[in-house]
Amino acid sequence: MKKILTFDCYGTLLDPSPLYGLIGQIAKEQGLSSEKAIHIFSSYEDRLMYGESFIKYDELLLQALMYCDMEMNCDGFASQYERVILVHKTFQPFPDVLAALRVLKEMGYELVLLSNTTHQMMRWHVEALEHWFDDWLVAEDTKCYKPDLRFFQMAEQKFDLRTREHFHIAKGYWWDIVPASKLGWRKIWVNRAHLKKGKGNGTTVLDGIERIGSAADFGGEQDNSVKSKGLKIQEGFESPSFYIYFCISVYEIHIF
Incomplete structure (x- = not known):
């Protein structure tokens, strides 16, 4: 598989x-x-x-x-x-994206999108991403929005993630990395905004996706984090007060 x-x-x-x-x-x-x-x-x-x-x-x-x-x-x-x-x-890929996706497909990965959006919008986005993706799961399917754990649990079921070698890749820390950690997923934080990294349980950190192929190390257990450039981040940003401040006061880096 x-x-x-x-x-x-x-x-x-x-x-x-x-x-x-x-x-x-x-x-x-x-x-x-x-x-x-x-x-x-x-x-x-x-x-x-x-x-x-x-x-x-x-x-x-x-x-x-x-x-x-x-x-x-x-x-x-x-x-x-x-x-x-x-x-x-009109949403366009970041400059590092298309070349990286092509390389990942050449390496034999199955690629899947998980997004807080609709099927119609996702069809537009897959076109912008030059159809490198094999499938997707959106909020229209799950009837909830990330970071609700139900979204991620439905992804586990739909794509049989528990029995497969799998990494989740995301920029959204609160929306994706925290819930992925709670489920024991391997994950890579794409820190495009160069946010401060705290102390705590290690998670792979990259500032783009061009190195995903080498960063996705499947040698460890599913709940083990891998290291990249020696960077580690805090797994404690899930508090409601932090989320409200982050979304409302720093809207310019709002993502989902």
Whole structure:
């Protein structure tokens, strides 16, 4: 059976900044603060994911835009819903991604995407990623959003991860690395934002994905972490207070 690599999508492989750039542009078109609009949108995007019953990501976006209208005392955001949906079609891979995916496929890996999105958006993203991926699992399937452990448990079942040689690769620490650790997955943190690394249980850390093939060492047990460049990170960022601060105050590196 092939070795398998599961990947987060937004922020790990694709650059989601056009979405937040568009929110800022919509605000500018109405003479409003771009920074404030992005802050409000990002805040409600997260609140709707984790503070409400599950709704599909495209429906969630509409609700977040409606909250922008309420908070900004205007009516110009929800009316731009189609623009906000279609901007996802423009997301492009980071410069290191496509060449790295090609190498991984040549090495014989099965590649799978795990993402807080919809099937329609994922079809756009797989095209942008030049169809290197074999399959995907999205929130539309799991009826929950990462970092909910149910998402990862469904991935285990769908792709038979417990009986296969497997690594999970992601930029999102709270969204992906923490739950992967709880399930004993091997994992690689793609620290594109160059966040500070604390002390604690070791996890592989890379600042891009070009070295994934050499970093994915299958020699140890499933719950053992591997070392890369001597870097280790703290497995303790799962507290709600940290998450709220991270999502709301540092929205510019919001990923999922």
